[in-house]
Amino acid sequence: MTRADVVEGVSGGVVIHESRWLRKVGTIALQVWPVKACFVDYASGLPYSRLSMDVTRFTKAQVVIIEGVPGAGKTSLQEQLRLAAHGRSASFFPEEALLFGWIHAWLPGIDELRMSLMQRVVDHIEHSLSESPRNLFVLNRFHISYLVFARSPDMQAYDALLARLRKFAVLVLVPQLAPAVVAERALHVERVDPLWRIHLDKRLAQSGFRDLAAMYTAEQDKVRQMLATQQLPYEIMEGSELPHLLCTEVSELPAAIASGTA
Numbered sequence: 429m430t431r432a433d434v435v436e437g438v439s440g441g442v443v444i445h446e447s448r449w450l451r452k453v454g455t456i457a458l459q460v461w462p463v464k465a466c467f468v469d470y471a472s473g474l475p476y477s478r479l480s481m482d483v484t485r486f487t488k489a490q491v492v493i494i495e496g497v498p499g500a501g502k503t504s505l506q507e508q509l510r511l512a513a514h515g516r517s518a519s520f521f522p523e524e525a526l527l528f529g530w531i532h533a534w535l536p537g538i539d540e541l542r543m544s545l546m547q548r549v550v551d552h553i554e555h556s557l558s559e560s561p562r563n564l565f566v567l568n569r570f571h572i573s574y575l576v577f578a579r580s581p582d583m584q585a586y587d588a589l590l591a592r593l594r595k596f597a598v599l600v601l602v603p604q605l606a607p608a609v610v611a612e613r614a615l616h617v618e619r620v621d622p623l624w625r626i627h628l629d630k631r632l633a634q635s636g637f638r639d640l641a642a643m644y645t646a647e648q649d650k651v652r653q654m655l656a657t658q659q660l661p662y663e664i665m666e667g668s669e670l671p672h673l674l675c676t677e678v679s680e681l682p683a684a685i686a687s688g689t690a
Contacts, residue, residue, distance in 0.1 A: 485599060485661070486512060486599060488597055489597050489598065489599040490553075490561065490564060490565065491553060491567065491593070491597070491598045492509060492564070492567070492598075492600075493567045493570045493600045493601070494506055494566070494569070494603075495572040495601070496603045496604060497604075497614055497644040497647050498530075499610075499614045500603040502523070502568050502569070502603060503522070503523075503568060505601065505603055505665075506520060516563070516564050517560065517563045518563070519556075520566045521565070521566065522568050523569040523573075526546070526549070526568070526569055527541055527542050527545055528568075528577075530624065530627050531623075531627075533630075534627075539577075539579060539581060546571065546574065547585070549567070550589065550593065554592070571589055572600070572602075572651055574586070575654060576647060593660060594660065598661060599661050600660055601662070602651060602652075602655065602663065602664050603665040604648050604651075604664055604665065604666055606666075607641065610644045610645055611639065611641035614641075631643070
């Protein structure tokens, strides 16, 4: 099997080679090469062709925080980082585990619950890293999402949380959607629960925006502004709309795939 075979298969949206590297429902990762990372989210059809994520920076991180609007590819990115973290003691927290699932949005006292949980999570990270500094924690939504969603944020507790985060080797990764696709992706058409649509309607009504595209575009801008002031390392990961660009950052295939023995 050649690199050209992989590019052709991925560009057509079809996995043409069954191997342990490419067999994965929903997401495909071509991320194992030395300098750049290259991801595609097959559940959404959204490729990340030019992430410019320095893999060395990732390997040195103790805490990776993934932020972004619905549909940007946060969960898919978390799964690719799981592959990239092979060999490290790593803990992965999905957004539901951190009370940032959409089903949690309207719970009474959710702001206080999220802040309390984030503080406990940081307690756990501090203890773990004191015993083994090479441990890794990957959090799907955290302090940025808290400030985006909070109706009555506790800024004193928030600033204290930020000060604690700055003591770690933190990397914030933010996949972002192009304006042309933000509304379509944010709908999460694969979610058939009618409560999901009710949730979106309530968010729109609360935000005062006319539609999802305007709301999520503003939310992406707000995330950028927050990151610029928080003194934490971050990467803005722009999504491409062109699937055939998927492998432009890939320098070579792993030998097992190139030989067809994977």
